[in-house]
Amino acid sequence: MTPALLAVAALLGLVLGSLANVVIVRVPQGGSLLRPASACPRCGASVRARDNVPVVSWLALRGRCRDCGERISARYPLVELASAGLFVAVAARFGLAWALPAYWLFAWTLLCLTAIDLEHYRIPNRLTYPLTPALGALLVAAALLAGEPGVAVRAVLGGVAAAGLLLGLALISPRGMGLGDVKLAAFLGLGLGYLGWAHVALGLFAAFVLGGVLAIVLLALGLRDRQGQIPFGPWLAAGALVSVLAGQPIIAAYLGVMGLR
Ligand SMILES: [Zn+2]
Numbered sequence: 001m002t003p004a005l006l007a008v009a010a011l012l013g014l015v016l017g018s019l020a021n022v023v024i025v026r027v028p029q030g031g032s033l034l035r036p037a038s039a040c041p042r043c044g045a046s047v048r049a050r051d052n053v054p055v056v057s058w059l060a061l062r063g064r065c066r067d068c069g070e071r072i073s074a075r076y077p078l079v080e081l082a083s084a085g086l087f088v089a090v091a092a093r094f095g096l097a098w099a100l101p102a103y104w105l106f107a108w109t110l111l112c113l114t115a116i117d118l119e120h121y122r123i124p125n126r127l128t129y130p131l132t133p134a135l136g137a138l139l140v141a142a143a144l145l146a147g148e149p150g151v152a153v154r155a156v157l158g159g160v161a162a163a164g165l166l167l168g169l170a171l172i173s174p175r176g177m178g179l180g181d182v183k184l185a186a187f188l189g190l191g192l193g194y195l196g197w198a199h200v201a202l203g204l205f206a207a208f209v210l211g212g213v214l215a216i217v218l219l220a221l222g223l224r225d226r227q228g229q230i231p232f233g234p235w236l237a238a239g240a241l242v243s244v245l246a247g248q249p250i251i252a253a254y255l256g257v258m259g260l261r
Contacts (some may be wrong), residue, residue, distance in 0.1 A: 005091050005193065008141030009104075011089030014054040019257055024115045027124050039154040043068035077113070079223055086241075088193050098145045099194065102138035103129070103244060106191040111235035113184060117233035118146055123180030132159075132187045139194045158193015158200045159186045163169040165204065181232050198251045199243045207232075207239030 026033055032252045038047040045067040055250055058077040058244055065072060086107040094100045109131050136156065143152035163186035170177040187203075193202040242250075 005096060006088050006260025007188040008070050009087040009091035010084045012104070013084035014080050016087070016104075017083030017111075018052070018054050020083055020108060020112050020115075021079050022075050023112045024075075024119075025088035025128070027112075027126050028116055028120045028122075030126075040065040040068060040070055042070040054084075063115050078110060079111065079115060083108060086111060098142035099139065102135060102142055102194070103191065105135055105138060106126070106188075106244065107241065109135070109187065110241060114237045117180075117231040121231050122178070123233050125180075125183070128149055128183040128187055132190065133184070135187060139190060143194065153191050154197070158191075158197070159189035160205060162186065162192070162200060177215060177232055184233055184236055188236060192243055195244065195247060199247045202247050202251060203240040203243035204236075205239070206236045206242045210238050211235030 022033055022038070034231070036107060039045060040047070042066060045065065051061060051066055055077045058072060058074075061072070061199065063074060064070065064074050087104055090107050091100065094103055109127065113127060117123055136159070136188070137242075139155045140152040143149060143155065163182050165184040166177060166182045170179065170182055188203060192203045194249075211230070211232055214235075248254045
């Protein structure tokens with residue numbers, strides 16, 4: 001893993017972070033990703049190229065429209081920074097491996113879906129339907145190029161198993177979980193299954209721990225009642241990223257404590 005690879009990852013992450021912002025705003029509205037060009041929602045002035053540089057432009061404009069002074073949400077630079085951070089973390093984790101593009105797509109998709117689920121309480125099919133087969137194709141190609149066809153099979157089975165588990169939970173408790181979560185589980189099961197069954201188990205377990213702890217804290221503080229919706233998608237995404245980025249040391253430590261290694 002070289003500094004050059006990490007620099008490329010940071011730049012790619014910033015640029016695709018800008019794309020993520022477009023996806024996060026327009027996919028829930030059902031609009032086109034290509035047109036119209038980005039414009040200020042208040043005065044309608046289109047965003048100039050020099051004002052469209054990730055993070056830098058938002059800071060230079062101090063978070064306001066150049067034409068009318070309307071506030072521009074801090075979510076835009078935050079999503080771009082998060083994207084850059086994820087791309088660097090994934091590059092540091094995998095190095096120059098065949099699977100690197102697949103896990104860049106994995107992290108980028110989870111970032112988009114998390115932002116959309118937090119705001120709209122849904123996981124759009126418009127993202128999961130094309131991106132799940134795209135991730136599967138990248139992972140199968142990576143496994144075959146690495147000469148490990150068994151890994152490709154395990155990735156697909158990981159997607160099926162994770163989706164099956166969440167489908168079972170959605171049938172038992174339809175209020176807590178939606179079909180969007182089931183489709184998201186298929187997506188992350190692919191990425192976790194490629195790494196191994198322990199990563200699938202850790203990713204799902206971490207999601208329930210993270211989501212459950214937060215739900216208990218919010219209930220205890222009286223911030224949410226039992227009917228209050230807490231989207232589960234962001235926890236699935238967080239658990240999956242923990243498993244991908246830190247799964248190896250966590251699983252090794254667990255096996256060590258259990259005396260299995
Ligand atoms: Zn404006």
